[in-house]
Amino acid sequence: MSTPMPPLDLLESNDPVAMPKRVALVRPDARATLRRTEERWVMTFPNLILREAIVFQIVVIALSLAALLFNAPLEGIANPLETPNPSKAPWYFLGLQELLHYFPPVVAGVVFPGLVVVALVVIPYAKVNLSARPLWSGDKQQTRLWSGSAIVLLSVLFAVFNCWPIVIPTLLVGAAMFSVSGDGQGGHFRQFLQKVTLPEWIMTWFILVATVLTLIGTFFRGPGWSLVWPWNMYPHA
Amino acid sequence: MNGTPFPRIGLWVRESALYRSIVRHGAADTNRNRSLVIFENLFLHMHPVKVREKTLKFTHTYWLGAVTISAMFVLIATGILLMFYYHPSVPQAYRDMKELKFVVDNGVFYRNLHRWGAHLMVLGALLHMVRVFYHRAYRPPRQFNWVVGVVLLLVTLLLSYTGYLLPWDQLAFWGVSVGTNMAKEAPILGPPIRFLLLGGNIVSENALLRFYVLHCVLLPVALLGFLGVHIWRVRKDGGVQGPPEPPADPEVEP
Amino acid sequence: MREADEGMAMPPGPNDASRREFLAQVGLGACALTIAGAALTVLDFMEPKVLFEPPTxxxxxxxxxxxxxxxxxxxxxxxxxxxxxxxxxxxxxxxxxxxxxxxxxxxxxxxxxxxxxxxxxxxxxxxxxxxxxxxxxxxxxxxxxxxxxxxxxxxxxxxxxxxx
Structure with missing residues (x-):
């Protein structure tokens, strides 16, 4: 009489380290390595759908509050004979309008926006940032040389046009770039900066410039496109 | 089964032949029925039945795409309402603004909602793009979806810009005058494009009508078309891509 | 089915492939002509002929x-x-x-x-x-x-x- 086999327990787990599911053949000359932990999956309904509904509700509530508290602007009827002073485009074009103050229209209105769109489209195809190699991970001397000259060149170019709202962010981003060019160890922020890649530096520069230009155009430009404080923007006639 | 009348009415509706013909799945109380909620619904079918749990984390996407699309739904709804009271002609367009303000019930509220919703949609789309860039979510296989996203951003900006003219107030008129004069500076193609866009040499009634048609028909249709491709490809490319993961560990200590 | 019938009635000759290519090209050309015609007429349509602008x-x-x-x-x-x-x-x-x-x-x-x-x-x-x-x-x-x-x-x- 043989003893009956004990009943098998089926164990379920998502943790492959604790509960490996697949048995692999490990050759004696290789070590068993774990490529990727198995991911947890959840049902889209209700987990994702409900969250989306919540986002929608929050947006509707926030917009309703804004609509109750702030009125959309409405000025006098359009008059082709009378240009209001100052006359401004919607906020997302004010950076462009600010550029028009410094550059000829064909440069500010056509070349710059065109370059931005082309650069955006090219990003995924030019293999930008695929390897995510930090800027300062290679030959530091060479990186210092070309990135330094790029920053100086850009600054001089914009300074020729007296476009200080671009020169200053350029120099700031350049300073941040070079602050981690050395080998020294530092706090969390320094370690974070050391990991930043070149495309990320460029994008950060672009966002900073766009933000500065938009803020100046929105809040600091008064009659005759002169620099004013926000509270003096519309002087009483 | 229940004392209150409402669940009974709910049950009666759910068991009726009409409801069963429209909604083909039972209550979402089992995983099978939860998957059917997605499978059997045209709109939810944009989603897979299951998603990775980590993609639901707030810092994975900051829900910026969802915010943008939510703003878009608000804009479509309020935009249709505003169309009931709007004539794209001079000077009636401006009078309609006054009518919305002083005569129409809740007219101010829905106009405000449309205006602030437009700002939120542009802002949401911009932030969404920035988020995708820093998360490197444009990497293969998502290259083309990034390009579709750039197109969507441009269409969003155009929608907002064409809408800017419609109130026909000073702000609208001069904002659009300055903007279209920029196009004039583009070599060769600039002036004819501007002439066709405005239907004339200056911002006039023709321009108002053209911008109205672009704003209410052409651009929304383009937006919804590209948006369909965008969301469908998110699903095909394996769901939303969050922050880049550290490379798979070469060696894991057990 | 139809292709099979044709094949039965007339064995494929050396001209068949080129005929098909030709027909395909005619079809594509018709499509291109239609698109070009539509584009041109629409462009022409969009150009305003009378302008109500102040006299110069x-x-x-x-x-x-x-x-x-x-x-x-x-x-x-x-x-x-x-x-x-x-x-x-x-x-x-x-x-x-x-x-x-x-x-x-x-x-x-x-x-x-x-x-x-x-x-x-x-x-x-x-x-x-x-x-x-x-x-x-x-x-x-x-x-x-x-x-x-x-x-x-x-x-x-x-x-x-x-x-x-």
């Missing part, structure tokens, strides 16, 4: 009204009529930068654009600012009595003053 020609008073140093801003027609040295000339008031309407500031003796801060002197030359070109001089004509007609659509060379 207007009366600007008598030449006697413009002694040297007068600058009159004709708001309706977006032009300056200016009494200059030994005659009269007219300037377009539309800023050459982005088409805003400029204003004459008598106290400064300068023409300024409110939009992006361009400034011009009374001859239309750019003093400073983003404007790429001087304000264009436009045609002024006088009849026998000295009544002036200005045409904003006709640009004349800089410095061509209408002699009194």
């Amino acid at each position: 020609e207007f009366k600007a008073g008598n030449i006697q009204d413009f002694p040297e140093g007068t600058v009159r801003f004709d708001e309706e027609h977006r032009a300056y009529i200016i009494g200059g040295q030994g005659g009269v000339f007219a300037l377009s008031a539309v800023c050459t930068h982005l088409g805003c309407i400029t204003r004459y500031h008598a106290d400064e003796g300068a023409i300024a654009c409110p939009c992006h801060g361009s400034r011009f002197d009374v001859d239309g030359n750019v003093v400073h600012g983003p404007a790429p070109r001087a304000l264009p001089w436009i045609e002024v004509k006088a009849d026998a009595e000295g009544n002036l007609m200005v045409d904003t659509s006709v640009v004349i060379p800089h410095g061509k003053v209408l002699k009194v």
Whole structure:
């Protein structure tokens, strides 16, 4: 009489380290390595759908509050004979309008926006940032040389046009770039900066410039496109 | 089964032949029925039945795409309402603004909602793009979806810009005058494009009508078309891509 | 099915492939023609044939009204009529930068654009600012009595003053 086999327990787990599911053949000359932990999956309904509904509700509530508290602007009827002073485009074009103050229209209105769109489209195809190699991970001397000259060149170019709202962010981003060019160890922020890649530096520069230009155009430009404080923007006639 | 009348009415509706013909799945109380909620619904079918749990984390996407699309739904709804009271002609367009303000019930509220919703949609789309860039979510296989996203951003900006003219107030008129004069500076193609866009040499009634048609028909249709491709490809490319993961560990200590 | 029938009735000859290619090309060509025709007619359709824009020609008073140093801003027609040295000339008031309407500031003796801060002197030359070109001089004509007609659509060379 043989003893009956004990009943098998089926164990379920998502943790492959604790509960490996697949048995692999490990050759004696290789070590068993774990490529990727198995991911947890959840049902889209209700987990994702409900969250989306919540986002929608929050947006509707926030917009309703804004609509109750702030009125959309409405000025006098359009008059082709009378240009209001100052006359401004919607906020997302004010950076462009600010550029028009410094550059000829064909440069500010056509070349710059065109370059931005082309650069955006090219990003995924030019293999930008695929390897995510930090800027300062290679030959530091060479990186210092070309990135330094790029920053100086850009600054001089914009300074020729007296476009200080671009020169200053350029120099700031350049300073941040070079602050981690050395080998020294530092706090969390320094370690974070050391990991930043070149495309990320460029994008950060672009966002900073766009933000500065938009803020100046929105809040600091008064009659005759002169620099004013926000509270003096519309002087009483 | 229940004392209150409402669940009974709910049950009666759910068991009726009409409801069963429209909604083909039972209550979402089992995983099978939860998957059917997605499978059997045209709109939810944009989603897979299951998603990775980590993609639901707030810092994975900051829900910026969802915010943008939510703003878009608000804009479509309020935009249709505003169309009931709007004539794209001079000077009636401006009078309609006054009518919305002083005569129409809740007219101010829905106009405000449309205006602030437009700002939120542009802002949401911009932030969404920035988020995708820093998360490197444009990497293969998502290259083309990034390009579709750039197109969507441009269409969003155009929608907002064409809408800017419609109130026909000073702000609208001069904002659009300055903007279209920029196009004039583009070599060769600039002036004819501007002439066709405005239907004339200056911002006039023709321009108002053209911008109205672009704003209410052409651009929304383009937006919804590209948006369909965008969301469908998110699903095909394996769901939303969050922050880049550290490379798979070469060696894991057990 | 049909292909099979055809094949049965007539064994595939050496010309079959080229015939199919030809037919496919005819089909594609028809599609291309249709698209090109549609694009052209739509483009033509979109071009307005009648413009309801203010007339470019207007009366600007008598030449006697413009002694040297007068600058009159004709708001309706977006032009300056200016009494200059030994005659009269007219300037377009539309800023050459982005088409805003400029204003004459008598106290400064300068023409300024409110939009992006361009400034011009009374001859239309750019003093400073983003404007790429001087304000264009436009045609002024006088009849026998000295009544002036200005045409904003006709640009004349800089410095061509209408002699009194």
